[in-house]
Amino acid sequence: MLVVVGGHSRNIGKTGLAAGLIRRTRGMKWTALKITQYGNAVCSRHTVESTCGCEPGNGEEFALDEEFEANDTDSGRFLGAGAERSFWLRVPAGELPRAAGLVRKxxxxxxxxxxxxxxxxxxxxPDVFLMILDFSCEDFKPxxxxxxxxxxxxxVIDRGINxxxxxxxxxxMWDGKPQFLVTPPRYATTEIVDFVKSKAAERA
Known part of the structure; x- marks a missing residue:
C-alpha cells in the first residue's frame, strides 16, 4: 500500500500526520520516505544569501539517506513512531522526475x-493521497x-475559521471530497486512521 501525505504550504503538519499514521498502524510495518526539493524560493530556509543545508555534497544533484536512529529529524521521527525503515531524498526544485528511479527503488x-x-x-x-489544508495560511505551493x-x-487544521x-x-477543488478536522499536534485522528485502513482493505 502506498500512502502519500502532502500539504498546501511548508511547516503545515505533514510530518506530524505521517508519523501519527505510522504510530497508530504499526502493524503495517511501514517504510517511510520524506522528499525535499531544495533551491531558492522552494525551501523556507534557502534564500539568495544562504542555503538550507539540504543540498547534497560532492557536486551531486540527488541524495538519498537512510535514517537508522529515532531522533528529532523528520526521518528520525518516522522511526520513533514505529516505521521499519526511513529515508530522506533531496532533489533540486522541479527535478523530481529525474529521480524517479530512486523513488521507485x-x-x-x-x-x-x-x-x-x-x-x-x-x-x-498512491492508494491514498491526503492533503493538509490550513485556512489561516495564505501561502499555497504551486x-x-x-x-x-x-x-x-x-x-483541515481547525483554526476556528470556515x-x-x-x-x-x-x-x-476540496468541497466534494472527505474532510477531516484536526487540532495540532493531534493530526492522525481515529477518522483518518479508519479512512486509510478502509483504503487498505479495498486494495486487499
Whole structure:
C-alpha cells in the first residue's frame, strides 16, 4: 500500500500526520520516505544569501539517506513512531522526475510505504493521497495546486475559521471530497486512521 501525505504550504503538519499514521498502524510495518526539493524560493530556509543545508555534497544533484536512529529529524521521527525503515531524498526544485528511479527503488523496499511529498504523485499512483489544508495560511505551493484534484481526502487544521485566506483556489477543488478536522499536534485522528485502513482493505 502506498500512502502519500502532502500539504498546501511548508511547516503545515505533514510530518506530524505521517508519523501519527505510522504510530497508530504499526502493524503495517511501514517504510517511510520524506522528499525535499531544495533551491531558492522552494525551501523556507534557502534564500539568495544562504542555503538550507539540504543540498547534497560532492557536486551531486540527488541524495538519498537512510535514517537508522529515532531522533528529532523528520526521518528520525518516522522511526520513533514505529516505521521499519526511513529515508530522506533531496532533489533540486522541479527535478523530481529525474529521480524517479530512486523513488521507485524505495517504494520497492516494503509492502506498505508512506511518503511525505506533493510532487511524488506525478510519478506514482498512491492508494491514498491526503492533503493538509490550513485556512489561516495564505501561502499555497504551486505543486499543491497542481495535484490538489488527485487528493482522496483533505485534513483541515481547525483554526476556528470556515473560509480560507487563499482566494485563488476554487472551493470545488476540496468541497466534494472527505474532510477531516484536526487540532495540532493531534493530526492522525481515529477518522483518518479508519479512512486509510478502509483504503487498505479495498486494495486487499
Amino acid at each position: 524505495i517504494l520497492a523496499q516494503g509492502e506498505n510505504v508512506i511518503v511525505e511529498s506533493n510532487s511524488v504523485v506525478e510519478l506514482v499512483q 505543486s499543491s495546486l497542481r495535484f490538489m484534484d488527485r487528493a482522496d481526502g483533505f485534513v 473560509a480560507p485566506l487563499w482566494a485563488e483556489v476554487a472551493q470545488g
